[in-house]
Amino acid sequence: xxxxxxxxxxxxxxxxxxxxxxxxxxxxxxxxxxxxxxxxxxxxxxxxxxxxxxxxxxxxxxxxxxxxxxxxxxxxxxxxxxxxxxxxxxxxxxxxxxxxxxxxxxxxxxxxxxxxxxxxxxxxxxxxxxxxxxxxxxxxxxxxxxxxxxxxxxxxxxxxxxxxxxxxxxxxxxxxxxxxxxxxxxxxxxx
Amino acid sequence: xxxxxxxxxxxxxxxxxxxxxxxxxxxxxxxxxxxxxxxxxxxxxxxxxxxxxxxxxxxxxxxxxxxxxxxxxxxxxxxxxxxxxxxxxxxxxxxxxxxxxxxxxxxxxxxxxxxxxxxxxxxxxxxxxxxxxxxxxxxxxxxxxxxxxxxxxxxxxxxxxxxxxxxxxxxxxxxxxxxxxxxxxxxxxxx
Numbered sequence: 001x002x003x004x005x006x007x008x009x010x011x012x013x014x015x016x017x018x019x020x021x022x023x024x025x026x027x028x029x030x031x032x033x034x035x036x037x038x039x040x041x042x043x044x045x046x047x048x049x050x051x052x053x054x055x056x057x058x059x060x061x062x063x064x065x066x067x068x069x070x071x072x073x074x075x076x077x078x079x080x081x082x083x084x085x086x087x088x089x090x091x092x093x094x095x096x097x098x099x100x101x102x103x104x105x106x107x108x109x110x111x112x113x114x115x116x117x118x119x120x121x122x123x124x125x126x127x128x129x130x131x132x133x134x135x136x137x138x139x140x141x142x143x144x145x146x147x148x149x150x151x152x153x154x155x156x157x158x159x160x161x162x163x164x165x166x167x168x169x170x171x172x173x174x175x176x177x178x179x180x181x182x183x184x185x186x187x188x189x190x191x
Numbered sequence: 192x193x194x195x196x197x198x199x200x201x202x203x204x205x206x207x208x209x210x211x212x213x214x215x216x217x218x219x220x221x222x223x224x225x226x227x228x229x230x231x232x233x234x235x236x237x238x239x240x241x242x243x244x245x246x247x248x249x250x251x252x253x254x255x256x257x258x259x260x261x262x263x264x265x266x267x268x269x270x271x272x273x274x275x276x277x278x279x280x281x282x283x284x285x286x287x288x289x290x291x292x293x294x295x296x297x298x299x300x301x302x303x304x305x306x307x308x309x310x311x312x313x314x315x316x317x318x319x320x321x322x323x324x325x326x327x328x329x330x331x332x333x334x335x336x337x338x339x340x341x342x343x344x345x346x347x348x349x350x351x352x353x354x355x356x357x358x359x360x361x362x363x364x365x366x367x368x369x370x371x372x373x374x375x376x377x378x379x380x381x382x
Contacts, residue, residue: 003196003197007298010228028195031199035201037203037369043373043376046376049377049378096287099286103227108195120281136382188241189240189242
């Protein structure tokens with residue numbers, strides 16, 4: 001797919017068909033994740049790739065109600081920060097490095113026809129602790145986000161669940177539409 | 192360009208030609224930035240787009256030595272968090288929302304033949320304070336990152352500056368190559 005079209009047509013996909021994701025495509029997705037920029041080229045991330053249904057269910061249970069899509073996903077990838085590699089003068093750049101890797105994986109998946117949804121983990125510390133416990137992570141690994149992957153089940157997606165009740169309402173005058181262009185959010189030359 | 196190829200061929204570009212970036216392409220880049228996922232669809236970002244040379248130079252001066260590329264850039268975009276929109280149960284998701292938007296802009300630019308480099312601002316607070324002061328930002332806006340854009344000057348880029356001296360060295364056994372695939376960074380099913 002064309003690169004710009006790929007970026008603009010990505011949507012969060014919460015329902016998946018039974019079709020498996022090939023090892024080849026999974027590697028392409030992971031390569032995309034590792035090809036993004038990182039702070040001072042620290043590459044301060046690690047990935048846990050999960051296909052086992054029981055583990056996906058446990059990951060979902062430890063990540064709050066919004067993570068239900070993971071139970072139906074074919075693959076879940078837990079992006080972790082690698083604090084041994086984090087930029088010493090400002091270690092919290094790991095949060096940005098992890099986000100870049102995750103977004104690259106989501107875009108690569110979409111280019112391959114694979115849907116995905118981003119499930120936030122950090123900075124919700126009860127979720128972070130839940131994933132640490134589940135995977136018995138070393139101290140250097142901090143759970144960042146989980147990306148659920150699978151081929152889109154478009155029929156099921158016509159009945160998308162409502163957004164979680166704690167989702168804030170957009171302020172008046174701002175569009176509700178996801179991915180919408182909002183010229184009002186851009187300042188030119190000065191604030 | 193093909194979407195996967197676009198992701199895999201992106202490199203940080205620090206030298207630019209004199210060619211201007213059209214308003215049309217700039218809008219495409221900003222649309223891509225706003226099309227990424229955000230935490231609970233909060234869209235907790237704002238963008239300051241700068242073309243004026245003097246302002247670009249001031250932005251660079253306030254953002255540390257690594258920001259020198261910005262002085263030569265045709266456009267600089269300061270991505271800011273919008274804390275009025277941040278997810279109330281865990282406001283620090285703004286850091287991830289901003290990173291997704293910035294990476295989408297970098298990939299969209301590359302698809303248009305426009306080079307860019309990511310200049311870290313947050314969480315280096317002296318840089319954050321410098322940008323706040325420069326743009327006289329309201330309390331709700333937190334500088335996140337600056338992306339410098341311009342058409343790649345490939346001739347100048349053959350003499351790329353050395354990485355900053357505070358860049359950590361990769362641990363033994365890890366590749367220095369940027370964007371390299373590192374299978375050792377992937378765990379399957381468990382840590």
